[in-house]
Amino acid sequence: xxxxxxxxNPQLRExxxxxxxxxIEETARELNIxxxxxxxxxxxxxxxxxxPKAIEAMRVALNDAQLYPxxxxxxxxxxxxxxxxxxxxxIILGNGSNEVIEFLGHAFLKPGDExxxxxxxxxxxxxxxALFGARTIxxxxxxxxxxxxxxxxxxTPKARIVFIANPNNPTGTLISQDKIxxxxxxxxxxxxxxxxxxxxxxxxxxxxxxxxxxxxRNVVVLxxxxxxxxxxxxxxxxxxxHPEMIAVLQKTRQPFNVNSIAQIGxxxxxxxxxxxxxxxxxxxxxxxxLQEEFAxxxxxxxxxxxxxxxxxxxxxxxxxxxxxxxxxxxxPLKGYNLPEWVRISxxxxxxxxxxxxxxxxxxxxxxxx
Amino acid sequence: MNTVSISxxxxxxxxxxxxxxxxxxxxxxxxxxxxxQPATTSVVRLSSNENPxxxxxxxxxxxxxxxxxxxxxxxEHVDELIQALAKLNxxxxxxxxxxxxSGEILKLCAETFTGSTRGKLVAADPTFEAxxxxxxxxxxxxxxxxxxxxxxxxxxxxxxxAKEGLIYICNPNNPTASITPRNExxxxxxxxxxxxxxxxxxxxxxxxxSPDYESVIPLxxxxPNLIVAxxxxxxxxxxxxxCGYCVAQREMIERMRPHQPWDSxxxxxxxxxxxxxxxxxQVANGKRLNTEAKTFVTSELDAMGYKQxxxxxxxxxxxxxxxxxxxxxxxxQRNVQVGRLFPALPNHxxxxxxxxxxxxxxxxxxxxxxx
Numbered sequence: 001x002x003x004x005x006x007x008x009n010p011q012l013r014e015x016x017x018x019x020x021x022x023x024i025e026e027t028a029r030e031l032n033i034x035x036x037x038x039x040x041x042x043x044x045x046x047x048x049x050x051x052p053k054a055i056e057a058m059r060v061a062l063n064d065a066q067l068y069p070x071x072x073x074x075x076x077x078x079x080x081x082x083x084x085x086x087x088x089x090x091i092i093l094g095n096g097s098n099e100v101i102e103f104l105g106h107a108f109l110k111p112g113d114e115x116x117x118x119x120x121x122x123x124x125x126x127x128x129x130a131l132f133g134a135r136t137i138x139x140x141x142x143x144x145x146x147x148x149x150x151x152x153x154x155x156t157p158k159a160r161i162v163f164i165a166n167p168n169n170p171t172g173t174l175i176s177q178d179k180i181x182x183x184x185x186x187x188x189x190x191x192x193x194x195x196x197x198x199x200x201x202x203x204x205x206x207x208x209x210x211x212x213x214x215x216x217r218n219v220v221v222l223x224x225x226x227x228x229x230x231x232x233x234x235x236x237x238x239x240x241x242h243p244e245m246i247a248v249l250q251k252t253r254q255p256f257n258v259n260s261i262a263q264i265g266x267x268x269x270x271x272x273x274x275x276x277x278x279x280x281x282x283x284x285x286x287x288x289x290l291q292e293e294f295a296x297x298x299x300x301x302x303x304x305x306x307x308x309x310x311x312x313x314x315x316x317x318x319x320x321x322x323x324x325x326x327x328x329x330x331x332p333l334k335g336y337n338l339p340e341w342v343r344i345s346x347x348x349x350x351x352x353x354x355x356x357x358x359x360x361x362x363x364x365x366x367x368x369x
Numbered sequence: 370m371n372t373v374s375i376s377x378x379x380x381x382x383x384x385x386x387x388x389x390x391x392x393x394x395x396x397x398x399x400x401x402x403x404x405x406q407p408a409t410t411s412v413v414r415l416s417s418n419e420n421p422x423x424x425x426x427x428x429x430x431x432x433x434x435x436x437x438x439x440x441x442x443x444x445e446h447v448d449e450l451i452q453a454l455a456k457l458n459x460x461x462x463x464x465x466x467x468x469x470x471s472g473e474i475l476k477l478c479a480e481t482f483t484g485s486t487r488g489k490l491v492a493a494d495p496t497f498e499a500x501x502x503x504x505x506x507x508x509x510x511x512x513x514x515x516x517x518x519x520x521x522x523x524x525x526x527x528x529x530x531a532k533e534g535l536i537y538i539c540n541p542n543n544p545t546a547s548i549t550p551r552n553e554x555x556x557x558x559x560x561x562x563x564x565x566x567x568x569x570x571x572x573x574x575x576x577x578x579s580p581d582y583e584s585v586i587p588l589x590x591x592x593p594n595l596i597v598a599x600x601x602x603x604x605x606x607x608x609x610x611x612c613g614y615c616v617a618q619r620e621m622i623e624r625m626r627p628h629q630p631w632d633s634x635x636x637x638x639x640x641x642x643x644x645x646x647x648x649x650x651q652v653a654n655g656k657r658l659n660t661e662a663k664t665f666v667t668s669e670l671d672a673m674g675y676k677q678x679x680x681x682x683x684x685x686x687x688x689x690x691x692x693x694x695x696x697x698x699x700x701x702q703r704n705v706q707v708g709r710l711f712p713a714l715p716n717h718x719x720x721x722x723x724x725x726x727x728x729x730x731x732x733x734x735x736x737x738x739x740x
Contacts, residue, residue, distance in 0.1 A: 046440045055439065065606070065609045067414070067609050069608075096630065096632055098632065232441060232632075233636030235632060252506055254473055255472060255499060256608075261609065261635075
């Protein structure tokens with residue numbers, strides 16, 4: 001045996017590792033500046049911070065940090081069920097919604113199987129599929145949107161899961177109710193469809209996928225507290241599906257996967273309508289501003305339904321590097337096969353203005369007139 | 370929350386611990402759910418081997434400060450904790466993998482090293498059972514090897530039963546609080562075939578003070594098939610926060626890592642763990658207080674004629690000389706929660722070492738029911 005890789009599962013060799021947004025501290029060290037000067041618009045985090053109600057509840061919860069969490073997530077699952085009009089048995093909690101994607105891989109994917117995702121879709125799907133030895137079929141994405149017909153056509157007898165991100169990260173594109181309904185009328189019964197709705201709360205008239213949960217179709221809807229509720233650091237997300245599906249997924253998790261502080265914070269965040277409203281307003285205003293500025297700058301962008309916008313800057317990695325020296329972190333999208341584009345998370349209006357000002361500077365360097 | 374009046378403090382307690390009782394009966398709506406225990410009753414919780422003194426005050430402050438960052442993904446702080454743990458254990462940074470509790474480390478080990486093609490899991494009976502379930506999820510055969518007469522792992526039998534796959538050694542062992550002597554473990558690791566992984570779970574490491582016990586982390590440099598798991602749930606008092614880690618050679622860590630979703634450890638846990646490692650009193654005080662309360666309760670039990678398996682942990686396994694199940698129920702009715710029935714030892718009761726006052730409550734209730 002030359003190396004342990006000789007006996008490790010072969011699919012792991014080729015597996016790319018997820019690269020998160022460049023951290024603030026690391027950037028500050030590299031630039032030798034105060035971290036507070038840095039504007040991070042790279043990870044679609046909530047620019048308002050966590051829900052204040054959540055923080056207040058979490059502070060109190062620290063008094064019991066030595067006690068194991070409620071592994072069943074009883075209160076949070078019930079609160080979610082009551083908010084969503086489903087039952088507790090329809091909900092599974094994850095250590096972030098990413099963990100629920102991992103549960104799905106555990107439950108449904110094995111070597112030789114296929115998962116279907118769109119080109120330019122959230123990278124987690126193919127990472128998880130590869131982990132379980134399954135192949136990911138990536139369907140073409142004309143106009144950077146999911147093509148649900150192409151995804152249906154890609155379904156072979158080996159297909160187990162179809163991942164549909166709505167809105168999609170990083171493109172920000174939204175799939176209409178009509179297209180979802182048509183898809184659901186055609187998708188075979190033995191294929192699990194995952195609707196990843198991490199950015200659901202930012203959508204104005206969101207399509208309804210929970211009706212398919214209520215109809216006991218094989219769908220899993222993913223949501224998270226990381227975005228609208230600003231709890232990315234606490235790690236809590238959830239999946240919604242029919243009870244038998246949830247029972248299957250529950251088998252694959254470890255007993256105490258969601259920490260007690262996050263459970264309490266999430267519960268309080270659900271009650272914090274003001275923070276949710278304010279976050280959405282801030283994102284709506286920021287989106288309008290950024291999109292107008294991009295148009296002004298004659299930069300192609302994809303109208304976004306999320307709290308981020310994908311914009312064509314010509315050379316994504318170069319512009320990312322130049323913005324970095326101006327203390328602004330955005331996300332280059334080379335890993336998504338979108339080398340001309342960067343993804344900019346919508347920040348506070350001050351942050352958005354600084355970002356546009358810096359972008360103007362670096363673009364004028366590139367385009368001497 | 371509109372039909373039930375409940376303080377935030379009480380609510381936090383319910384979510385953390387007491388909810389266990391409520392979980393048994395899922396109800397349709399949150400608002401309609403009755404409270405698990407009347408708010409005036411104080412339950413003595415000696416069931417989950419938690420640390421009754423809680424996290425370091427430095428950890429509490431660090432977590433409180435970390436709420437400013439709770440809107441950010443936690444990746445920035447991972448490196449800092451890894452660096453501190455590498456230093457603490459005298460290994461390189463790439464030899465540490467953090468987990469969502471050591472529970473996640475066990476899950477990752479089962480996923481990486483057991484399965485229908487990768488091999489079976491060999492574990493003691495009784496032992497901490499979480500990893501058995503994960504191995505079964507992976508389609509692996511699970512072989513249980515009874516503990517030997519001194520409640521140590523029967524390592525020769527475990528080695529004979531193993532073929533590739535993974536051998537799980539919980540040392541000190543849960544639920545027996547017993548240790549497997551260091552010379553036996555050392556010899557076993559030296560002999561274990563390189564195709565078989567050995568996972569030593571040292572969750573209760575800090576509580577063991579026998580000269581026959583030592584950590585096997587120093588053996589990692591010579592043994593690529595050795596993984597050692599540790600946790601912040603016990604001496605560091607952070608069970609609710611979910612933070613654990615393992616130490617192994619770099620290549621093993623690299624094999625396990627892809628099985629883990631990213632951002633596995635939350636920001637509060639990272640902040641608290643880093644702060645705890647900088648508090649020299651946390652471990653020393655935790656050991657001392659545990660020893661004092663343990664000495665008290667074991668001498669009382671000895672005087673009553675109830676022997677225990679010699680404990681090297683923050684809990685004791687008491688021989689109650691009759692089926693334990695009814696006693697567990699009787700204690701529960703007296704608001705004292707102890708460990709569940711362990712079928713391999715049906716006449717033993719597992720009792721977590723709480724504060725001295727909690728042990729007094731336990732003894733008082735135990736005298737009533739055992740009389």
